[in-house]
């Protein structure tokens with residue numbers, strides 16, 4: 001008997017949680033999410049960029065914006081380096097790699 005009551009209690013709790021979540025979701029749809037800052041994420045303006053944008057979670061329904069927000073757009077607009085710089089860096093790395101290979105083969109030719 002006791003275990004049956006516990007089961008019913010568990011089911012009722014799950015239903016309450018489900019309804020609370022539903023109510024929260026409906027409230028958010030109506031009023032907008034109640035964001036609070038979870039922390040920062042890389043802004044992704046270019047490879048290796050280290051600027052960060054805020055990531056928010058809704059206090060009410062638990063939704064996450066994954067850094068898709070107006071603050072992030074502001075930050076990206078102010079990013080210190082443009083996207084082209086990422087391409088420039090990639091080109092530079094490729095040239096460095098080629099240069100390294102050339103130096104190694106010269107050394108091998110000299111030593112061998």
Ligand SMILES: [Zn+2]
Pocket residue numbers: 024025028032033034058059060061062063
């Ligand atoms: Zn919400």
Ligand SMILES: [Zn+2]
Pocket residue numbers: 043044045046049050051052075076079080
């Ligand atoms: Zn950035």
